[in-house]
Amino acid sequence: MSFRTPKGTDDIMPPESRLWRSVLRAWDILAERYGYAYVATPIFESTDLFARGMGETTEVVEKQMYNFLDKGGRRLTLRPEITAGVVRAYIQAGRWGEFKGAYSGPCFRYERPQEGRRRQFWQLGVEYLGTPDVEADLEVIELGYRYLLDCGLGDVVVHVNSIGDPPDRLAYHSVLSAWLEDRADQLSRDARRRIRTNPLRVLDSKADREVVAGAPVPVDHLGEAAAAHHDDLIEGLQERGIAYDEDPRLVRGLDYYNRTVFEYIPPSYRAAQNAVGGGGRYDGLSRLLGGPDVPGVGLALGLDRILSAVGSRPPARALDVFLVVADQDRRSLAQAFARRLRSAGVRCDLVAGRRSVKAQFRAANRRDAAAAVVIGSEWDAGLVTVKDLSSGDERTMPAGEVVPWVKGVPVGGGR
């Protein structure tokens, strides 16, 4: 019998795992620079948390959750997203002031697998709790935008919309339901069902795109406060030089949003699922989950989609240096030298056990090292021979110069 990954899941193996790691690290660093502190929450939570937080009638809750009973009879779910968990953690910690949290981790949705739509996928995100100010929306949008530019998605555009505050939404729902009701015979079955349960979702239904093209849109039904918030948002996007598009039909899949919703769309990414991330304001979520009345805004990006959109890049080298021990009596010297290099921040390795020089060079290439450093008789004079494994250039240098030499060598990104 042989085992394979479960359907819709992936192993992340080298060399792809190097780009994967570097993209994750870049997220941690950028989020920290914007003042977001790292948060980790459990991969499974109570089923009710997601049902309540995301909305019983959302596609994710209705069809895509991995629900299970544990041995104690608790109803649990593998998290389909991370926002609900972070807001739950914030409430549970009881420190109800302003809070800026960043996270990354796997999420699970039972989907029909295809590129960019996996059953296990990674999300990177931030949540900014405690302020209703539009500057928080702008900061979150800017952070995701800058990150995607840094990842190499130069043409990313932020699609933005406002779905208003709950009273605006109620009023708008009845206008929209009536409009949809009049055209029910032209709508898909799912859309017909949603007229009563969640009419907003019909707006971004791909199957009903033509029918809903002329439907009333939320931005035309905003209350005064939500309209002013939206105007300020647009002005702020312009001020910050963020490429954006107003998209009146963007509503996002989850129930908890109010006012601002947004998605990041790189036009060059042609897969069926073209948003690499999105988010919005969710002022009612904390209260909905039994917490204080605390506003919030956040975003989540999909790592798998970012990597597909970035496309193949020349992979960064796996190692800076591979030590080749030409003279076996110097193995322990070589190991000490490896420790020195590693302490200096050089990614360095060598084979275990005695092997021929040829076998060690083969290993250096197989392990994708940028350079080989040969430790032989010239060590006694304090010298080593270094070979650039891309160009084949070879030279002898003092052992003490290897670190600066490595740091000056273009060994690619990913460190």
Ligand code: AMP
């Ligand atoms: P959502 O809140 O559902 O829009 O998810 C936010 C981001 O997570 C999306 O823009 C995707 O990049 C990513 N994402 C959501 N579902 C999946 C999935 N099944 N497979 C891969 N990425 C996903």
